[in-house]
Amino acid sequence: MSDTHTVTLRFADGVSREVAVGAGQTVLDAALEAGVPVLHQCRSGSCSSCLAHLADGEAPIRPGASSTLMPHELAGGQRLLCVTQARGDCTFDLGYGSEEGSQPEVEAHAFVNAIEPVASNVVKVSLELAEGSWLSFRPGQFVQIEVPGAEVLRSYSPVSIESALPNIELLIRLLPQGAMSTWLTCGAKVDDVVKLKGPYGAFFLREKKRAPHIFVAGGTGLAPVLSMIDRIHQIGGRKPPMLLAFGCATPDQLFYLDELELRRQWLPTLQTRVCVDREATEGLVSGSPVSTLTAEDVTDPETVAYLCGPPGMMDAATARLTELGVKPENIFAEQFVASH
Ligand code: FES
Incomplete structure (x- = not known):
């Protein structure tokens, strides 16, 4: 029996791609190697960006990997492709069109325009992309920001929309001893520069859906x-x-x-x-x-x-x-x- 299996990835716009998935390989790795635009971010089973639905075949979680999916979600056919292997030929349905995953990840710089408290534990952070920088996103997707001085990344979904670019607004919950919270409350000032990466995530508005x-x-x-x-x-x-x-x-x-x-x-x-x-x-x-x-x-x-x-x-x-x-x-x- 061959160790390589054919996995069919069906996008919501009707486009279908076949990928050869080798033994020990995850479906996501095989798809990306083949240039198939599957949404992804963490590649470790924790962000849900690579969520797909197993329509046919057998596809277990890679041994030793963990996933945020609940047992009933797995039983219902949901899979995170970054931690999923193929045990035979199988088919997955993706909840987005083939164009949507092809949005490339970019890095950008932005100036802090304002930091305003909006609740006892939430601040609104207004950023403006620096000249020569651009980072577009779909409503619902998230970006990562490097916390100045701490060199750690934190993820936030803009509350603003793409047409407001170069301005991006974020709502950030302040956490005791949080790296971003500490910077925002103790160090950040207008005109500081932050580094952003993105866009990420499969959580975005499906614009063609007109139902309630x-x-x-x-x-x-x-x-x-x-x-x-x-x-x-x-x-x-x-x-x-x-x-x-x-x-x-x-x-x-x-x-x-x-x-x-x-x-x-x-x-x-x-x-x-x-x-x-x-x-x-x-x-x-x-x-x-x-x-x-x-x-x-x-x-x-x-x-x-x-x-x-x-x-x-x-x-x-x-x-x-x-x-x-x-x-x-x-x-x-x-x-x-x-x-x-
Ligand atoms: S890429 Fe994050 S869960 Fe798969």
Whole structure:
């Protein structure tokens, strides 16, 4: 029996590519060697950028590798291609078009234009790409920033959209002793220069989908979601019904409520629910954004959901939306894992 297997990668735009995957090789490595544009970033099973759905065949996780997928997600056919091998010929479906993964990673420099607190533990950082630098991204994708002086990388999804370039806005949660937080609160000043890399990630707006949209955001997970909503506002034509459920732990940690109000005015099809786990005051829902989701929110079987927040919330939202009838292939999620 041959040690090399034929893996078919089917993109959402109908393009299909066949790749020879050798023994001990991961599907991602084989795809990239063959020049197939599969989205990826960490290459170690932790960022979910290379998520695919096994449609046919047997494809186990590489021995010794770990993945952020839950057992039920693996059983349902989800795979992270950077830690997946082929045990025979198999076929994977990718949730994006063949053009989308071909966006090259670039490095850029940017000036700090402003750092403004927007909540008790969140700051808005406004950057402007330096002349000669350019870094575009899809709404929802993330970039990495090298923390000046600490030489470590931190990942953030811009809250702004591509058309605002060369300006990029980030919402950054301040973490005690966090490398970026320490720099932002103790060292950073206007006109400092930071190094960026990107874009990364398969969590981005599928612009062709016109079915109702549900967005679930926890904390600064609001950033990529607002970028998507702003992009929908920018695209011409009829807007889909949209529901945004956004939550933080306490009212002092909430931010961008005026910006949400503004978007409700721009987009009559947008409904918002703002939640806090504790100390709810008037106008706020007590509980997590997931707790607000009801059967009335999913009346169209093609409903699309975008989830961004801490892992527990993502798992709960995925389970709830699946229970309410959203198809797994229409649920797109990005976990925010705090990096100190
Ligand atoms: S590239 Fe990050 S999980 Fe595969």
